[in-house]
Amino acid sequence: MINVDQQAKDLRIHRRSGPRIANAIIAVIALLIVGIAVKVFIGAGQIRWDIVWEYFWSPAVFSGVGITLMLTLISLVGSIILGTVLAAMMISGNPVLKLIASSYIWFFRGTPLLVQIVFWFNLGLFLPTIDLFGASVNTNTIITPLTAALLGLLLNVSAFMCEVIRGGLISVDQGQTEAALSIGLTPNKALLRIVLPQAIRVILPTAGNLAIDLLKTTSLVYVIGTREIMGTTQSIAAQTFYVIETLVVASLWYLVLVTISSFLQSRLENYLARSDIRTTSKIRKVI
Amino acid sequence: MTMQETVDVSRNDLDNIVRVRNLRKSYGDLEVLKGITLNVRKGEAAFIIGASGSGKSTFLRCVNSLETYQGGELWVEDYLVGAEWTGKRWVEARAATTASRRSRIGMVFQRFNLFPHMTALENVISGLVMVHGVETTQARKRGMELLDKVGLADRAESYPARLSGGQQQRVAIARALAANPSVILFDEPTSALDPELVGEVLSVMRQLIRDGMTMLVVTHEITFAEEVGDTVYFIDKGVVAEAGAPADVIRNPTNARTAEFLARIR
Numbered sequence: 001m002i003n004v005d006q007q008a009k010d011l012r013i014h015r016r017s018g019p020r021i022a023n024a025i026i027a028v029i030a031l032l033i034v035g036i037a038v039k040v041f042i043g044a045g046q047i048r049w050d051i052v053w054e055y056f057w058s059p060a061v062f063s064g065v066g067i068t069l070m071l072t073l074i075s076l077v078g079s080i081i082l083g084t085v086l087a088a089m090m091i092s093g094n095p096v097l098k099l100i101a102s103s104y105i106w107f108f109r110g111t112p113l114l115v116q117i118v119f120w121f122n123l124g125l126f127l128p129t130i131d132l133f134g135a136s137v138n139t140n141t142i143i144t145p146l147t148a149a150l151l152g153l154l155l156n157v158s159a160f161m162c163e164v165i166r167g168g169l170i171s172v173d174q175g176q177t178e179a180a181l182s183i184g185l186t187p188n189k190a191l192l193r194i195v196l197p198q199a200i201r202v203i204l205p206t207a208g209n210l211a212i213d214l215l216k217t218t219s220l221v222y223v224i225g226t227r228e229i230m231g232t233t234q235s236i237a238a239q240t241f242y243v244i245e246t247l248v249v250a251s252l253w254y255l256v257l258v259t260i261s262s263f264l265q266s267r268l269e270n271y272l273a274r275s276d277i278r279t280t281s282k283i284r285k286v287i
Numbered sequence: 288m289t290m291q292e293t294v295d296v297s298r299n300d301l302d303n304i305v306r307v308r309n310l311r312k313s314y315g316d317l318e319v320l321k322g323i324t325l326n327v328r329k330g331e332a333a334f335i336i337g338a339s340g341s342g343k344s345t346f347l348r349c350v351n352s353l354e355t356y357q358g359g360e361l362w363v364e365d366y367l368v369g370a371e372w373t374g375k376r377w378v379e380a381r382a383a384t385t386a387s388r389r390s391r392i393g394m395v396f397q398r399f400n401l402f403p404h405m406t407a408l409e410n411v412i413s414g415l416v417m418v419h420g421v422e423t424t425q426a427r428k429r430g431m432e433l434l435d436k437v438g439l440a441d442r443a444e445s446y447p448a449r450l451s452g453g454q455q456q457r458v459a460i461a462r463a464l465a466a467n468p469s470v471i472l473f474d475e476p477t478s479a480l481d482p483e484l485v486g487e488v489l490s491v492m493r494q495l496i497r498d499g500m501t502m503l504v505v506t507h508e509i510t511f512a513e514e515v516g517d518t519v520y521f522i523d524k525g526v527v528a529e530a531g532a533p534a535d536v537i538r539n540p541t542n543a544r545t546a547e548f549l550a551r552i553r
């Protein structure tokens with residue numbers, strides 16, 4: 001008979017070295033490729049890093065960063081409002097409202113954002129004056145590079161935001177609405193106080209991705225002369241011919257902004273993921 | 288009798304909490320309820336049994352205005368479900384009226400439907416606070432009494448995800464009881480539970496029946512219906528095919544379809 005205790009003490013599982021060696025070789029090859037790429041693009045390239053450094057901190061670029069942030073924030077807040085209205089229209093029982101909202105989404109998702117931006121900038125070409133409630137204004141006094149950019153971004157992102165919000169709302173089980181109605185809440189209150197708090201947990205991470213996308217997408221509006229990061233660096237390039245350096249400056253600033261946003265987004269997601277705490281503090285206030 | 292006199296008779300028959308006359312309900316071309324007639328007396332435990340798809344859930348949902356109906360009359364206490372009397376004629380009830388009527392009826396769902404972002408206690412008092420405007424400390428006190436009643440006072444601060452199915456359903460029952468409803472509707476309250484958890488929910492229901500709560504219960508727990516029910520309705524193809532005391536309907540069914548159904552689920 002084998003003594004089981006004795007055997008347990010002696011039992012040892014030996015390591016295999018094959019996979020470890022293979023991993024090490026793959027890592028070395030990958031580092032080599034990265035090293036060569038860096039050498040080609042940065043080391044041997046003709047980039048003037050002192051110029052990059054200088055423009056990175058220049059007041060003109062700073063103001064471009066400010067405008068990029070402003071474009072992003074205003075379009076984001078606006079799209080949350082308009083997107084919520086569109087989502088409400090989509091889930092309402094009213095077929096006309098639903099048709100209007102889905103046509104809106106169809107149009108703004110179906111045409112390129114660049115086309116939409118250029119279109120708004122040139123609105124005055126076919127609509128010289130805007131008549132509303134008896135007042136009449138010259139279109140060109142309203143449509144500046146900044147307002148055209150905002151209009152283009154906001155209206156476009158709203159279509160996507162609507163889908164994000166609607167997706168969140170329909171991800172909440174129908175039984176939640178029924179339970180909310182059964183305790184005596186009206187349909188509107190059931191949506192607001194039971195469905196929405198649950199939908200938010202689905203909506204926020206996706207909306208966060210949309211916001212980060214939006215941050216980079218704002219660069220498109222430089223084509224109509226808006227002085228955000230891309231517009232500013234491009235105009236510097238046109239005067240100084242530091243084409244690559246200014247592109248690097250723009251890229252670095254976008255990286256900085258996206259990194260900060262991603263960090264904030266992951267903090268938010270972690271907060272929402274704490275299953276017990278969830279939105280408790282808010283609910284406690286409500287209750 | 289004129290139309291209005293019939294209506295007055297129905298309206299003032301307050302010994303019966305739920306009064307249903309020839310109720311009809313269709314989904315498009317599909318007629319699901321083809322003339323249901325039944326009464327639920329105050330303090331009665333009425334059970335509804337029947338095959339899958341026979342319209343049991345649909346009927347309960349009509350009682351709580353979660354569905355509209357196309358014909359017949361459906362009275363709960365002193366109101367005609369889905370309608371308001373203007374003094375001249377019946378018009379569709381407003382959303383606010385329907386909501387306040389629903390708050391007088393408790394409902395327990397097959398899949399519990401607890402609010403996942405609220406603790407057990409918050410679930411129980413959600414209606415008191417959000418609908419009835421009861422002040423928080425008072426609502427919490429009432430909530431704790433109810434949780435104690437269903438044996439879950441120690442789980443008041445737990446979230447639904449941390450509770451077993453049986454515990455969740457007991458919280459759901461406490462939530463349905465919170466506003467002192469005149470009747471509680473149960474739609475297969477134990478069907479989603481593991482067999483060993485069924486007993487704890489049934490014993491809470493048994494206690495409610497002893498307390499004299501008016502209940503309308505859809506269930507496949509035939510033995511339970513036989514043991515505690517005052518009346519059993521067998522619904523088949525959208526009509527009440529057989530009704531009576533459990534001893535008659537379950538032990539000695541006169542309708543061949545009832546006998547067939549009982550034989551199948553035993």
Ligand SMILES: Nc1ncnc2c1ncn2[C@@H]1O[C@H](COP(=O)(O)OP(=O)(O)OP(=O)(O)O)[C@@H](O)[C@H]1O
Nearest residue numbers: 314317319337338339340341342343344345346475
């Ligand atoms: N929203 C709906 N739209 C269309 N048909 C429906 C809808 N809800 C239910 N039905 C149909 O109505 C019939 C009755 O459904 P109901 O859910 O009332 O049956 P049930 O007796 O509760 O069955 P079960 O024991 O399976 O719960 C079924 O044929 C079902 O397919």
Ligand SMILES: [Mg+2]
Nearest residue numbers: 343344345475
């Ligand atoms: Mg059912």
